[in-house]
Amino acid sequence: xxxxxxxxxxxxxxxxxxxxxxxxxxxxxxxxxxxxxxxxxxxxxxxxxxxxxxxxxxxxxxxxxxxxxxxxxxxxxxxxxxxxxxxxxxxxxxxxxxxxxxxxxxxxxxxxxxxxxxxxxxxxxxxxxxxxxxxxxxxxxxxxxxxxxxxxxxxxxxxxxxxxxxxxxxxxxxxxxxxxxxxxxxxxxxxxxxxxxxxxxxxxxxxxxxxxxxxxxxxxxxxxxxxxxxxxxxxxxxxxxxxxxxxxxxxxxxxxxxxxxxxxxxxxxxxxxxxxxxxxxxxxxxxxxxxxxxxxxxxxxxxxxxxxxxxxxxxxxxxxxxxxxxxxxxxxxxxxxxxxxxxxxxxxxxxxxxxxx
Amino acid sequence: xxxxxxxxxxxxxxxxxxxxxxxxxxxxxxxxxxxxxxxxxxxxxxxxxxxxxxxxxxxxxxxxxxxxxxxxxxxxxxxxxxxxxxxxxxxxxxxxxxxxxxxxxxxxxxxxxxxxxxxxxxxxxxxxxxxxxxxxxxxxxxxxxxxxxxxxxxxxxxxxxxxxxxxxxxxxxxxxxxxxxxxxxxxxxxxxxxxxxxxxxxxxxxxxxxxxxxxxxxxxxxxxxxxxxxxxxxxxxxxxxxxxxxxxxxxxxxxxxxxxxxxxxxxxxxxxxxxxxxxxxxxxxxxxxxxxxxxxxxxx
Numbered sequence: 001x002x003x004x005x006x007x008x009x010x011x012x013x014x015x016x017x018x019x020x021x022x023x024x025x026x027x028x029x030x031x032x033x034x035x036x037x038x039x040x041x042x043x044x045x046x047x048x049x050x051x052x053x054x055x056x057x058x059x060x061x062x063x064x065x066x067x068x069x070x071x072x073x074x075x076x077x078x079x080x081x082x083x084x085x086x087x088x089x090x091x092x093x094x095x096x097x098x099x100x101x102x103x104x105x106x107x108x109x110x111x112x113x114x115x116x117x118x119x120x121x122x123x124x125x126x127x128x129x130x131x132x133x134x135x136x137x138x139x140x141x142x143x144x145x146x147x148x149x150x151x152x153x154x155x156x157x158x159x160x161x162x163x164x165x166x167x168x169x170x171x172x173x174x175x176x177x178x179x180x181x182x183x184x185x186x187x188x189x190x191x192x193x194x195x196x197x198x199x200x201x202x203x204x205x206x207x208x209x210x211x212x213x214x215x216x217x218x219x220x221x222x223x224x225x226x227x228x229x230x231x232x233x234x235x236x237x238x239x240x241x242x243x244x245x246x247x248x249x250x251x252x253x254x255x256x257x258x259x260x261x262x263x264x265x266x267x268x269x270x271x272x273x274x275x276x277x278x279x280x281x282x283x284x285x286x287x288x289x290x291x292x293x294x295x296x297x298x299x300x301x302x303x304x305x306x307x308x309x310x311x312x313x314x315x316x317x318x319x320x321x322x323x324x325x326x327x328x329x330x331x332x333x334x335x336x337x338x339x340x341x342x343x344x345x346x347x348x349x350x351x352x353x354x355x356x357x
Numbered sequence: 358x359x360x361x362x363x364x365x366x367x368x369x370x371x372x373x374x375x376x377x378x379x380x381x382x383x384x385x386x387x388x389x390x391x392x393x394x395x396x397x398x399x400x401x402x403x404x405x406x407x408x409x410x411x412x413x414x415x416x417x418x419x420x421x422x423x424x425x426x427x428x429x430x431x432x433x434x435x436x437x438x439x440x441x442x443x444x445x446x447x448x449x450x451x452x453x454x455x456x457x458x459x460x461x462x463x464x465x466x467x468x469x470x471x472x473x474x475x476x477x478x479x480x481x482x483x484x485x486x487x488x489x490x491x492x493x494x495x496x497x498x499x500x501x502x503x504x505x506x507x508x509x510x511x512x513x514x515x516x517x518x519x520x521x522x523x524x525x526x527x528x529x530x531x532x533x534x535x536x537x538x539x540x541x542x543x544x545x546x547x548x549x550x551x552x553x554x555x556x557x558x559x560x561x562x563x564x565x566x567x568x569x570x571x572x573x574x575x576x577x578x579x580x581x582x583x584x585x586x587x588x589x590x591x592x593x594x595x596x597x598x599x600x601x602x603x604x605x606x607x608x609x610x611x612x613x614x615x616x617x618x619x620x621x622x623x624x625x626x627x628x629x630x631x632x633x634x635x636x637x638x639x640x641x642x643x644x645x646x647x648x649x650x651x652x653x654x655x656x657x
Contacts, residue, residue, distance in 0.1 A: 220493045222483040225472075229480055233469040239461070240536075241452065241481035299471040349471075 033293025034305030036344040040291065040337065041308050044315050054322035063322060065198040071314025073098070073262055074281070075207040075307050078288035079214040080258035082306030084251045085289050086218070088231030088298030089138060089145040091255045092282050093130070093152035099277030100156045101127055101263030103164055106174030106273040109183075111167055116182035116268070124260050130156070131256030135249030157279055164275040175272040183271060190261075191269030203265045207307070210258065214303035227251065232299025284313055287334060291341035295349055312337060380443040381406050382575040383428065383459060383544045388437035390423050396599050397423035400437070403594045403604065405544060405575035410566060412578045412586035414619055415596035421579050424596065425548055428577065429461040430454030460542035464549045467533035470522030474514055477521045478503040478536050502539070509572075510535045510565050526554045527561035534565050544575045551585050563589050583619050587612040595619070 048054045057063040077094055084091055104126060105119040114122075134152055138145045164174055176183075190206075193199035218224040226247045229237035234244045259278070267273050292309030294301030313334060320330035381404035390398040398420050405411040415421050427434050430448030438445045441457050448454045451461070468477045479499050485492040500517040507514050510531050521529055530550050537545055547566065551559035559582075566589050570576055580586050586593060593610060595602040595618055603618065632646035 220496075222485060222492070222494060225476055225480060225483055225494065228472050228476065229469050232471045233466070236463075236466045236469050237480065239451075239463060239466055241455070295471075299469070 033295075033300060033302040033345070033348065034308060035293075036341065036348075037292045037305045037308040037312065040340070041312050041315070044312055044319065048315065048319035048323060051323050053324050054319055057322045058319065062198045063318075065200055066322075067314045067318035068204055068311075069201055069314075070318045071311045072201065072203045072207040073266070074284050074288050074313050075310035076203070076210050076262050076265075077255075077258050077281070077285040078292065078306040078310040079210045079303055080251070080255040081282075081285040082289035082292060082294045082301055082303055082309075083214060083218060083227055084255050085286070085294040085296065086231050086298060086301040087227045087248055087251045088234065089248055089251065090149060090286065091134060091252060092146065092149040093134065093156055094149075094255050094259050094285055095278040095281035095283070096153050096156045096160070097127065097130060097256055097259030097278065098262040098266065098281065099273065099275065099279065100130075100160045101260045102267040102273035102277055103160045103174060103275060105264065105267045106176060106271075107163065107167055109180055109271070110174055110176040113178070113180050115180055116186045118182075120186060120264055120268075123263065124257065127256040127260035128253055131253030132249065134256070135252030138252070139245040139248055153282070157276070161275045172275045173272060174275075175270075179271055183268070186264075186268045187271075189268075190265045191267070201265075201269075206261060206265065207310075210261070211303060211307040214306075218303050223247070223250070228299060230298075284310075287338050287341075288313055290345065291337055293341075293345060293348070295345055296342070300345075300349060309341070379406050381440070382442065383577070384440040384443075385424075385428060385434075386438050386440065388424075388427060388434040388439070390427055390432070390599075391435050398427065398434070398599045401594075401596070401599070401601050402437075403577075403592075403601075405577050405592075407543070407575055408570055408573050409591045410570050410576040410578055410589050411592040411594065412580060412590035413594045413596055414580060414583060414586055414615070416581055416619070418598070419596040420599035421581075421596060422548070423599070425461060425546055425579060428454075429459060429546055455542075458541055458543035459546065460537035460540070460544070461546040462530065462533045462537060462548065462550065464553060468521045468529050471520060473518045474507075474521055474524070474532060475500045475503045475517040477532055478506070478539075482540055506535045506539045507531065509538075510568050525558055525561075527558035527565075530562045531565050534569060538569055538572060538574060542574065544577065545569055546577045546579070548579050549581070550578070551580060551582060559585055581619070583612060583615040587615055 048058045051058075057066075077098070081091060081094055101123040104123040105116070108114045108119040108122060109116055130152065134145070134149055137143070137148045141148070161172065164172060168174060188202075190202065192202045194202060194205075218227060226237070226242050226244075229242050230244045230247045237244050262278070263273075266277065288309035289301065289306045290296060290309070291312055292302060292305030292307065294306060316333045316337065317327075317330045320327055320333065384402075384404040386402050388398055388401045389396070401420070401424060403411055403413065413421060413424060426432055428439065430451045430453055433447055439448070440446065441459070446457070448457075454461075469480065472480070475496070476499075484495040484498050484502075486495040486498075487493075503517055504514055512528060512531055512535075521532060524532070530547075534545065534547070550562050550566075554562065563585060566576055566578060570589070578586060578590065587607075591607055593603075593605045593607075593615060595604075605615075630646075632642055632649065635642060
């Protein structure tokens with residue numbers, strides 16, 4: 001799609017341009033932010049495919065569904081978190097938001113007997129408000145989003161746990177005992193499965209949809225252009241009339257809505273929610289985005305890369321179990337991946353910044 | 358488009374031009390700006406006409422950036438007025454100035470390095486195409502227009518997907534300048550476009566200044582380098598400590614005089630004295646002082 005059109009070239013530069021086109025095509029592929037992640041994904045897949053202990057399960061359909069079930073909850077979030085990172089910001093409240101929205105739906109359905117769809121709609125509004133709050137606070141105060149969203153993280157975490165304990169007799173779990181209206185349709189659309197033995201979660205479709213939408217928005221729309229500019233060089237962007245603040249606020253809202261989607265899927269699957277659900281997951285999302293080629297400092301990255309990063313995390317966590325390694329090794333694995341991802345990004349960034357030779 | 362055949366500037370332009378046949382595109386009349394008790398600008402007047410380059414020369418702290426911000430609508434003048442096409446106007450902000458065709462290209466803040474040339478070119482004013490209710494970037498058109506516009510500046514962009522960060526400093530300025538021209542800028546305010554560049558790159562940027570002038574645009578070139586200003590300028594405004602020390606047309610002054618006024622021969626002499634007094638026992642300092650004194654003599 002992004003191939004230069006040689007017929008447009010004219011003048012003295014044309015000859016030189018033709019000669020380097022072939023070489024450039026190769027370097028351009030390797031300069032794409034998601035290439036490192038794709039190679040790493042293949043490598044990790046092969047590790048567990050060749051390991052004799054994990055091999056039989058890894059190569060079966062059930063094993064495939066196993067790691068995908070780990071991966072989708074990171075994947076749906078890695079897309080908006082990646083976009084937000086390209087836009088130059090972080091959201092540490094993204095993980096706990098998946099739990100907070102689920103808890104909200106649970107309490108509304110269980111304690112008040114609301115229609116499930118109404119619960120879903122109300123928590124979507126709540127998610128938008130939290131996103132707006134994060135975004136406005138970051139843009140207005142010019143404080144680092146790291147600290148602002150850390151505050152939101154603690155508030156949401158404390159409120160979720162506190163509310164559940166107060167309303168549900170010191171329990172940390174909300175389970176809807178008498179399913180209200182809409183539970184079946186909501187489950188079919190969000191938390192259900194497709195097929196049997198193995199059953200594929202519907203969430204995988206949502207992951208694909210979110211990834212496709214994210215890619216489309218980032219590379220093909222005006223808003224995508226603004227995301228790159230807002231994270232890459234906000235002052236230059238402002239000088240040419242890009243609404244940098246509005247772009248960032250919208251990204252925070254999208255991240256909160258992503259968390260709402262994950263919360264909805266998890267809640268409707270079993271009509272229950274755990275009060276600390278999603279706590280700590282925000283770091284996985286960031287790992288996925290970074291391994292996927294998003295630059296921590298903003299301005300550069302990829303949506304498909306972030307999704308591949310999430311797949312890598314799913315494979316690593318689940319593969320370690322299949323291989324019967326102690327599960328702690330999964331974390332060590334992730335740590336090494338993160339380091340690797342950051343280094344590859346830094347090198348790519350420097351390459352891209354280097355003056356043309 | 359090439360615009361009006363550029364009025365062959367230096368040779369035709371008689372000084373001062375009191376005749377009102379050509380109304381200046383942008384004019385500042387007796388503009389003053391204060392920040393508390395600090396005088397940023399006092400009684401500054403300048404003008405730029407279509408197809409002309411007005412150079413504003415001044416050292417650090419001369420008030421150049423205050424002048425740019427006043428002209429580009431960032432803040433209004435405290436005294437005096439700004440005129441566009443001869444009509445007094447009070448900009449509500451940079452956006453309104455831009456709507457009147459006044460575009461400012463800031464040295465380092467003109468482009469986003471990690472974005473491709475075509476994305477930078479259309480940043481903030483992206484062309485779109487509708488697919489049903491959704492509007493997508495019109496990449497094909499964007500790339501074609503960008504190529505044509507850059508070619509007018511004399512640059513062949515073989516790969517529109519190239520990151521701006523991989524372009525040379527001069528080419529980056531060219532992207533910003535041709536973008537401003539394409540989006541209807543009639544007056545270009547260029548803030549120190551050559552200060553971070555080497556000799557060759559500076560030459561390239563100055564060529565774009567001439568290109569923009571020949572397209573019938575007015576250019577205000579802010580610089581501290583008289584050697585860059587003189588070859589392209591039609592008018593020269595010398596700014597010092599917020600005041601205009603002199604306004605000259607090209608035939609009233611030559612590059613040597615311009616340099617001398619910029620460097621300020623008397624000031625060099627004074628600085629030399631001060632250094633000598635500072636520490637008579639330091640040979641290094643004394644050598645610098647002697648050199649300054651010689652420079653000062655050479656300028657007078």
